[in-house]
Amino acid sequence: MSRYWSDIVHRLTPYVPGEQPVLAHPVKLNTNENPYPPSPRVLDAIRRELGEAGESLRRYPDPTALKLRETVAAYHGIHANQIFAGNGSDEVLALTFEALLKHDKPLLFPDITYSFYPTYARLFEVEYRTIPLDDSFAINVDDYVAPNGGVLFPNPNAPTGRPLPLADIERLLLKNTESVVVIDEAYVDFGAESAITLIDRYPNLLVVQTVSKSRSLAGMRVGFAFGNAELIDALNRVKDSFNSYPLDRLAQAAATAAYEDDGWFRDNCAKVISSRERLAAGLTTLGFDVVPSAANLLFARHPGHDAATLVLRLREREIFVRHFKAPRIDQHLRISVGTDAECEILVNALREIFGA
Amino acid sequence: MSRYWSDIVHRLTPYVPGEQPVLAHPVKLNTNENPYPPSPRVLDAIRRELGEAGESLRRYPDPTALKLRETVAAYHGIHANQIFAGNGSDEVLALTFEALLKHDKPLLFPDITYSFYPTYARLFEVEYRTIPLDDSFAINVDDYVAPNGGVLFPNPNAPTGRPLPLADIERLLLKNTESVVVIDEAYVDFGAESAITLIDRYPNLLVVQTVSKSRSLAGMRVGFAFGNAELIDALNRVKDSFNSYPLDRLAQAAATAAYEDDGWFRDNCAKVISSRERLAAGLTTLGFDVVPSAANLLFARHPGHDAATLVLRLREREIFVRHFKAPRIDQHLRISVGTDAECEILVNALREIFGA
Structure with missing residues (x-):
């Protein structure tokens, strides 16, 4: 104090x-770290960026992480302007609260979920209402069809690991068109279905992912948001009012290589x-x-x-x-x-x- | 839109x-990048952190960057709890706006200065008033002795490079005790005097530095704030409501080694x-x-x-x-x-x- x-x-x-x-x-x-190390290609890419004398480290990184975003875009069959890259998905989520979830009506998220959400809400002064999971810890998307300034939940949910079928998310998107729906897919690669396939059809869908879990790079701090270019533009505007260069050169090289070794x-x-x-x-x-x-x-x-x-x-x-x-x-x-x-x-x- | x-x-x-x-x-x-590469010890430290297989990269970094802060604290003869480490001094400045410069009275900074300051002010909705430099582009600290919610300027100033003697900063601190005075020392190592020596005596002084310029690590995104432990605590509280792990493992290793090769x-x-x-x-x-x-x-x-x-x-x-x-x-x-x-x-x- x-x-x-x-x-x-x-x-x-x-x-x-x-x-x-x-x-x-x-x-x-x-x-929830991956028990296995990152791809050897990640190591090679970092060593290549370092070179003999670390000459490139004296230079600012690409503030837009273009090569990384192009690589990830090609991987998912989307465009680079549909991807935002940040310093871990925690930073991506924080910027999302500020850029897309702060409205007059309350943000909705589950009562049992990633415990960072209420913390973000307090920092950014975002009013929120929690929606109880059912007794089996399942999310019922119909509970989220209510006046709101945004809907946010992980799929699979944290800390339960319980997944939601993509059809449920699409059902929610069909009913909830006036606010942004954020699906936090930190754990999606271990058995759930990604909603990235839906971003072309739903302009209010934002999908957040990370290289921390499935790509064994928790130590390098890289996360993404996927969505309509207008949503991504909002994230860029806030990012460029906060920190122009959130991803260092080695993090960009590492994450790019991680997507190149499927x-x-x-x-x-x-x-x-x-x-x-x-x-x-x-x-x-x-x-x-x-x-x-x-x-x-x-x-x-x-x-x-x-x-x-x-x-x-x-x-x-x-x-x-x-x-x-x-x-x-x-x-x-x-x-x-x-x-x-x-x-x-x-x-x-x-x-x-x-x-x- | x-x-x-x-x-x-x-x-x-x-x-x-x-x-x-x-x-x-x-x-x-x-x-304003350094024309020379970072110390060979930086390269060694990164390679050591990488090891044979990048095993450590799968693990989250130390969210408090303790070893880095202890190294920098020893370098400056202060305590680790007087140092905050962030993702470049741009992020440190952003968190400072939110944590320490948002008050009812306006923040004061020069009319000609780092052009990110008004951008931060708009993002964090911090009211500000600019104080004109004199005709030789010099800062007159007496111009800042006015009701304010904070005072902020670089020393040397950007984009002019013009330095201010430490005695002037101390004069300001003696007169301005009710709000935080932030000295942005991104360029200090090229010939100006650091105010870090004053933080023990002035509980409202925050000094911001970076490894981007004088330590040739613009590509690695590490910056610091130095000040009274209560000011640093405010930065930590905001950081831990925004992004727990802003510095990746290689950035922490690189910056630590940079301070070990004086x-x-x-x-x-x-x-x-x-x-x-x-x-x-x-x-x-x-x-x-x-x-x-x-x-x-x-x-x-x-x-x-x-x-x-x-x-x-x-x-x-x-x-x-x-x-x-x-x-x-x-x-x-x-x-x-x-x-x-x-x-x-x-x-x-x-x-x-x-x-x-």
Whole structure:
């Protein structure tokens, strides 16, 4: 608290990211990182950009990330002016709140979802109303057909991993034409259907993606928005009033190369999906209720064990999972899908804890 | 224009960064980049972070950039909690507008200064009043002793390069205790005195710096704010409501290493200062009026030649300088200091143009 702070600073509730333990070999299943490294082509591209002496690093990067956007556009069969690139999908979402979701009517998003959304809303003074998930943690899109200044949810949803069929999203778009519908697809590549295929038909659809999860580049901070060129223009106008050069040269090179190695991407997604199914089976055998997931995470509760206590018991074994002290979900664990070996360590640890 | 845009988007005047020509060998003296590459230690640090397989890139970076801040703190003899690290000093400035400069009374900054300031003010809806520089483009700090919600100027000033003695800044701080004074030191290392030495004594002083100019890392997007821990806390609260992880792993590694090679930094600054003095002499010989500069740029006008025309004539020769179509300065060129060879190409080209 300080008299020098702007009023808004007093009213913020900053987001708290998952812990980054400094242990040598933690079993880190708490921030939904990919268990596999990025494509070797990513490494090559970074080394190429560095060159012998890092000569290019003294120069500003392309403020529009054109080559990256053209590569991603070709990948999705769309135009570069339908893509916005930002410093991680968190920045893309923040700029989206400011550029497209701040209206007189309230923004709608689920009561259980990415916990950054209410934080953005407070920063940008966006009025919002939360819509309860049903008892199975499913989104019913008909609940969002109400007067609103925007609709926002992840598909698959966070922190549940539960996916929504594309047909439901299209049904919402047919009914909700007066405000922007934002689908946050951070986890989409692990088994859900992307709405990017719909952007040509719905001028109020914005799809947000990231290279942090499925492309193993959480460390490089690159995210995208896909939509009608007018929506992208709004994001560019805000970005160019905030920070002209959000993506450094190595991040642009890395993300571009990640899209150029589709085989690596597909193989890793398939491995994560396979590990997820095996982990879900293991947890179910131990008595957990596991939410059906199309993400690289599982959301699970055990009827006989307190979630916060389980987190502590696992932490003692240097195993990290995420827990949210929030209504309706404070008995759930959010477990990132690691390698099969990591998942097995977790399941064995839980078995030990339950046996003790 | 779109009905889906938030109201604010219609009112923005986005900043336009200097052109990034795609020519093979332009003489690029338009965006104040350092003519010398970063330290070899920077390259080593990036390669070390990459490792064999880029294994660390799949993991989120440290959201607090602690190692970087500790390194920079040790360099300046201050504490890490007196430093904020952001995605270039442009992002640091943007967050500063939101966190510390938005008050009922107007923000004060010079009429001729970094042209991003009014853009930030419009985005964050910060009322501002510009204070005219005197006829020699000097800042008189006494002009800023007036009711205000904040004071902001660069030292040396942009785009003039003209420095202000530290004693003047301290005089302002003694008189202006009720609002934050932000000194934007993007160019300070080329001959001005940093106000970082004053942050322990003035709780309302915030100093902003960047690795883009003097540390040859424009391509990596790292900037800092230095100040009382309460001011830094405000920046962190806004940052953690906007984007938890603004600095990627390679940017953190690069910037840390840049501070660990002080000899490289000092040598390059000395070379740039020497080239600046030689270029100033060359321009003066050609009849230019050159503003005294302590930055890696010169701000100069020729009484006999229209500035916009000179820009075009130079551009034909693949020589890029910056020109601002703004009141009082539309007959000036802003010329970044390149290598001696680049400066000589510029001076010879101007001589040719004048002779033709």
